Amino acid sequence: MNQKNEKWDELLEETCGLTSPGMVKSLLSVKECESLLALISKANGNFAKANKPFNGLKIFKDRLQDNSQNERFVIDPPRENESLTSWSKRFFQGEAFGLIMNFLEDYENEIVEEMASHVAPLLEKQGTPWAGLSTLFFMGDYGYTPFGVHRGSPGEDGILFHLGPATKTFYIWETEDYNKLTNHAASYHNVEEILHAATPYVLEPGDAISFPDDMYHVANTEEFSVSLVLDYRRGAKKTIKEMLITEMLKVNLQNGDLLAHRDESNLLKALDFQKESEAAVTRLKLRLGSNGGFDKKSRIIPFTIDLAGTYKLKAPFRLNVISQQENLLLVFSRGHEIYTPKNPLLLEVIDCLNSGKNLHVSTLNIDFTPDSPGMTVFEFLIRIGETDVIEKV
Numbered sequence: 014m015n016q017k018n019e020k021w022d023e024l025l026e027e028t029c030g031l032t033s034p035g036m037v038k039s040l041l042s043v044k045e046c047e048s049l050l051a052l053i054s055k056a057n058g059n060f061a062k063a064n065k066p067f068n069g070l071k072i073f074k075d076r077l078q079d080n081s082q083n084e085r086f087v088i089d090p091p092r093e094n095e096s097l098t099s100w101s102k103r104f105f106q107g108e109a110f111g112l113i114m115n116f117l118e119d120y121e122n123e124i125v126e127e128m129a130s131h132v133a134p135l136l137e138k139q140g141t142p143w144a145g146l147s148t149l150f151f152m153g154d155y156g157y158t159p160f161g162v163h164r165g166s167p168g169e170d171g172i173l174f175h176l177g178p179a180t181k182t183f184y185i186w187e188t189e190d191y192n193k194l195t196n197h198a199a200s201y202h203n204v205e206e207i208l209h210a211a212t213p214y215v216l217e218p219g220d221a222i223s224f225p226d227d228m229y230h231v232a233n234t235e236e237f238s239v240s241l242v243l244d245y246r247r248g249a250k251k252t253i254k255e256m257l258i259t260e261m262l263k264v265n266l267q268n269g270d271l272l273a274h275r276d277e278s279n280l281l282k283a284l285d286f287q288k289e290s291e292a293a294v295t296r297l298k299l300r301l302g303s304n305g306g307f308d309k310k311s312r313i314i315p316f317t318i319d320l321a322g323t324y325k326l327k328a329p330f331r332l333n334v335i336s337q338q339e340n341l342l343l344v345f346s347r348g349h350e351i352y353t354p355k356n357p358l359l360l361e362v363i364d365c366l367n368s369g370k371n372l373h374v375s376t377l378n379i380d381f382t383p384d385s386p387g388m389t390v391f392e393f394l395i396r397i398g399e400t401d402v403i404e405k406v
């Protein structure tokens with residue numbers, strides 16, 4: 014962890030606090046890269062199983078997006094324990110390809126677990142961005158990025174973790190230079206024509222590079238490689254306002270009373286936006302904090318509790334609590350909202366888990382009388398278990 018801490022310090026110094034491009038060597042170890050590669054393969058399998066529309070999946074062949082590949086992908090994704098390298102050889106039969114998948118956290122909780130602990134030191138130093146973190150990945154042997162030189166969405170800074178196996182070269186342009194060379198093109202396909210004005214960064218497995226949202230960039234990967242991108246979403250102004258308004262709507266559920274106020278100034282007084290927006294900011298902060306900074310909630314998993322078992326909270330997640338009324342608690346667990354009756358035993362359990370200690374379920378002497386404190390705790394443990402926030406020791 015300390016070593017990771019230093020690596021993040023190095024990246025923050027290199028990038029002046031993520032405001033300019035910069036890279037750091039070996040932010041991830043070989044083992045950490047291997048583990049993420051295996052989890053991405055698993056996420057691909059889960060994507061196929063989810064059988065939803067192809068949200069966020071883009072497959073390129075011959076540098077052109079080819080939607081007919083999506084159907085094939087869903088029928089024949091990486092098998093259990095099959096590496097991305099062998100799957101892509103089998104699937105693309107040696108033809109050059111590129112594959113991008115957004116919102117990986119929708120398909121595999123463990124990716125969020127690993128990434129959240131890798132970036133925890135960064136969030137401690139730099140803060141959690143208000144629109145939260147998100148992940149995507151791309152892989153292939155496509156040469157230059159199929160859609161050419163481009164830049165990201167406003168408010169989304171990217172931190173790219175290169176996982177290998179091959180190296181990848183990343184090129185970044187100063188915005189002014191790019192605009193001059195391309196006459197302000199939104200994206201640019203004749204990459205080599207303007208390559209002379211870019212700064213190259215050679216990425217080996219484990220290296221990370223960060224660049225601000227407004228900088229034009231392109232990657233080149235001649236041989237098969239995989240990169241995972243963490244979007245550090247400061248959020249465009251509108252996004253933040255929208256998120257807070259959504260959150261505000263949940264603060265005061267007695268909005269029906271407002272109808273009684275016919276008078277303008279009385280209505281404004283009753284709305285009390287200041288108080289509600291403060292509560293909304295707190296909620297958003299606690300929600301993101303419960304989920305390692307990630308915006309999307311965890312996937313709900315089936316969970317049964319072993320009454321003789323010992324459990325602990327998965328680091329770096331937290332059970333963040335807001336007292337609602339006298340007897341009601343709202344607990345954020347991996348982005349989910351759990352309402353539960355409050356009692357001293359429950360508060361003790363939450364404290365125990367948040368402090369990283371082991372929870373021996375047998376010592377709680379759960380009595381299974383309806384509405385008893387023990388029963389509340391039992392039900393609470395099942396509900397947080399389903400959010401995939403605890404693990405058996």
Ligand SMILES: [Fe+2]
Nearest residue numbers: 163164165230
């Ligand atoms: Fe990009």
